[in-house]
Amino acid sequence: MILPGNGVRIVVATRPVDFRKGPDGLAAVVQEQLGFDPHSGLIVVFRSKRGDRAKILVWDGTGLVLIYKRLEQGGFTWPTVRDGVMRVSKAQFEALFEGLDWRRVTPPRGRRPAAAE
Secondary structure: OOOOOOOOOEEEEOOOOOOOOOHHHHHHHHHHOOOOOOOOOOEEEEEOOOOOEEEEEEEOOOOEEEEEEEOOOOOOOOOOOOOOEEEEOHHHHHHHHOOOOHHHOOOOOOOOOHHHO
């Protein structure tokens, strides 16, 4: 798996997409339907209708990278189907990619260092 850096925005497209689309078709969905620049380094996770497959689209600075994953058993845990996107943390993205329940991963909260208190 390609691991995102800490400062990268990761979003999940909550509505299933046509999985026949390739990188250019998904980039058009990102731009026209979701309102993001697909060439900004943003990571976009797409779901299939059945929920057992995921496509991940990212611009790596030299081209579009498309990652496809199908779970052999079960399905991914997806957010409720609706229009738009949902932002997830790096840890939640990694759990989703592994087929785990990403909702159980809580993003770390910034805490003031003890010396500052």
